[in-house]
Amino acid sequence: MRSRHATLPIFAAVSWGVMFPVLASALTRVDALNLTTARYVLATAVLLALLLAREGVTALATQRRGVEVVLLGALGFAGFNTLMNLALGHAAPQQIALFAATVPLVTQFVRWARDGVRPRPALLGISLVALVGVGLVITRGRLDGLGQFGWGGLLMIGAVLGWAFYTHGASRFPEWSALRYTTLTAVAGMLAMIAASAVADLTGLQHAPAAADLVAIAPQLAYAVLVAAVLAVLAWNTGVRRLGPADAALFMNLVPVATFAVQILRGYRPVAVELVGAGLTIAALVAANLVTRTRSAARATAAPEPLAVVDRPAVVDPVAVVGR
Known part of the structure; x- marks a missing residue:
């Protein structure tokens, strides 16, 4: 059963790994902000249609949590995707993919900051190893290559956060289904992207794409919308719910593997130190997830506290379970 559920995060991770070279090719015709906006206007329309068909109009209610939904959508969809597309203009897709694969590790530190759940010391050491691996890929093992970190790396740090x-x-x-959380935050992110693109176009920071430009990148846009933004995100969020965050996060390590594979098929020939750096980063991320899983398993097997006696049995709503 768990192996079947694993196909969901595997599909998502591989889809995202392929996405980086795809988007990099589209950026030759359309500016980063406009590309992000076009992608998520279409993706959000698809998500809204799916949500309405499955859960009805009532699922559009934010239940007095509108501010939180807007902030999360702006950070996750608008922030991550806009900064990622901007970073692709300054760094190679395989470098961007390695940064993206550190999301599960960074999430542990976000949890520490917000919930007070402190990472184990081993996790702190592993994070340093992962950073060294990313550095080897970016610099190709040369100290004078540190200047290549530049804007691409800084933008991806913001995107990952x-x-x-x-x-x-x-x-x-x-209490929300994966589809509902994804859709409502995507709507908020889309509105933020539209506003940012409008300001950039009006101030001359970028130029609105012509119809011919959008037609030229139609294949890339179709993949980025239908596969990477709709199917992959839904598969990821569903996989997280079925496997648990720690187990699902392990599959994020496939993102740079897929990106490197695509780049090699396109004729890119990595030097040995790049492969060592990529391998070091991936190994560190795998180790980080295993550390997290081990700690979670230890807590799960700890002696449970005595249950309180109640005067009636608990009832589980099967409709709610299926809907999540």
Whole structure:
């Protein structure tokens, strides 16, 4: 059963790994902000249609949590995707993918900051190893290559932090289905993207794409919308609910693997130190997730507290369970 559920986060991670080279090719015709906006206007329309068909109009209510939904959508969808697309203009797709794969690790630190759940010392050491691996890929093992970190790396640090807060925020909506949380936060993120693109276009920071430009990137846009933004996000959120965050997060390590594979198929030839750095980062991320899983398992097997005696049995609503 768990192996079947694992296909969901595997599909999501591989889809996102392929996405980075796809979006990088689209940026040659459309500016980063406009590309992000076009992608999520279409993706949000699809998500809204799915939500209305499955859960009805009542699912659009934020239940007095509108401010939180807006902030999470702005951080997760608008922040992560906009900064990621901007970073692709300054760094190679395989470098961006390695940064993206650190989301589960960064989420642990976000949890520490917000909930007071302190990571184990081993996790702190592992995070340093992962950072060294990313550094080897970016610099190709040369000290004079540190200048290549530049804007691409800084933008991806902001993107990863935004998605980490978004991922952590999902745990604050346990009563919502994965589809509902994804859709409502996507709507908020889409509105933020539209506003940012409008300001950038009006001030001349970027230029609104012509119809010919959108037609030229139609294949990339179709993949980024239908596969990476709709199917992959829904598969990821569903997989997290079925496997648990710690187990599901392990599959994020497939993101840079998929990106490197695509780049190699396109003719890119990584040097040995890049492969060592990528391997070091992936190994560190796997170790980080195993540390997290071990700690969670230890807590789960600890002696439970005596249950209080109640005068009636607990009742589980099967409709609510199926809907999540």
